[in-house]
Amino acid sequence: MSPLELLMAGLLLAACLCLWRAWSGPTVADRTVAVDLLGILMVGFCALLTVETGKDLYMIVGLSWSLLSFVGSLTLAKHLEGRRFDD
Amino acid sequence: MIDLAQPRDLVAYLLMALGLAFDLLGCIGLVRLPDVYNRLQAGTKCVTLGTFLLLLGVVVRFGFDAMGWKALLCVWFIAMTSPTAAHAIARAAHRAGVPLAPGSVLDRYREDGEARARTEPGAAGAEEPAP
Numbered sequence: 001m002s003p004l005e006l007l008m009a010g011l012l013l014a015a016c017l018c019l020w021r022a023w024s025g026p027t028v029a030d031r032t033v034a035v036d037l038l039g040i041l042m043v044g045f046c047a048l049l050t051v052e053t054g055k056d057l058y059m060i061v062g063l064s065w066s067l068l069s070f071v072g073s074l075t076l077a078k079h080l081e082g083r084r085f086d087d
Numbered sequence: 088m089i090d091l092a093q094p095r096d097l098v099a100y101l102l103m104a105l106g107l108a109f110d111l112l113g114c115i116g117l118v119r120l121p122d123v124y125n126r127l128q129a130g131t132k133c134v135t136l137g138t139f140l141l142l143l144g145v146v147v148r149f150g151f152d153a154m155g156w157k158a159l160l161c162v163w164f165i166a167m168t169s170p171t172a173a174h175a176i177a178r179a180a181h182r183a184g185v186p187l188a189p190g191s192v193l194d195r196y197r198e199d200g201e202a203r204a205r206t207e208p209g210a211a212g213a214e215e216p217a218p
Contacts, residue, residue: 003100004089010107017114019194020128029123036172037130041110043121043161044141048103050158051148052090054126059157066161070168074175081179 004052011048015041032076039069089148099148123180123186131173138165155216185218 015038020036045077046062049055088094118127142165145158181196 002088007107010111012108014107014114017111017118020140021117027122027123027180027185029176029183029185030126031125032176032180033123033130034117036176037114037134037154038137039129040134040169041114042164043165044110045107047145047158048140049143050154051099053101054088056157058151059154059161062142063157063161063164066164066168070164070172073172074110074123077175077179080176081182087110 004048008045008048008052011041011045013047028080031045032073032080036073036074039065039072042069096148100145102140102147103164106144108179109137113126113137122191123185124177127173127177127180131169135165135169172194192212 016047018038022031025031043062043066046058049058115131117126120126142158146155149155
């Protein structure tokens with residue numbers, strides 16, 4: 001197991017903890033928090049993949065993932081608040 | 088690939104290992120803490136700093152080339168978006184009436200809404216549901 005694979009395994013463990021919270025969170029807000037954190041964790045995973053492969057592509061994936069997960073979190077928060085999507 | 092005999096790669100690896108430690112601690116906080124506000128507190132701040140350190144590892148490893156600048160741009164995006172999303176989720180959870188953990192002693196947001204409802208009826212926050 002190379003050193004970078006060790007880091008990836010740790011990050012996947014953290015992601016599994018997030019998934020457990022998203023699975024068993026008692027309220028909808030807990031699940032929203034877990035999904036939000038999962039998006040940020042995956043950006044870090046893309047950084048690890050960039051170092052592992054030396055390819056530019058994964059950093060682009062991380063960039064778009066960070067912005068898209070932000071939009072998703074805001075949408076979920078607005079839905080949680082009970083507002084319509086157009087106000 | 089990373090070669091730990093090179094000093095530059097070693098520094099990058101240490102940064103990334105520190106970032107992973109922050110990520111793991113944030114996720115343990117997400118699992119262990121009692122209510123959604125505490126979980127948001129632990130999760131968002133630790134995981135944001137941990138991802139910063141992972142991306143800074145990319146910058147140290149590759150220098151300021153295409154990947155390094157993209158990593159810095161990613162740091163900027165996360166620094167802008169992550170606190171905003173956390174704030175929106177906390178506000179939405181409070182308005183949706185998610186209760187605080189038993190043993191919480193202070194709820195400034197509710198007190199503020201009640202005070203505003205007393206002084207100016209019909210203002211925003213007057214329809215605040217009591218959690």
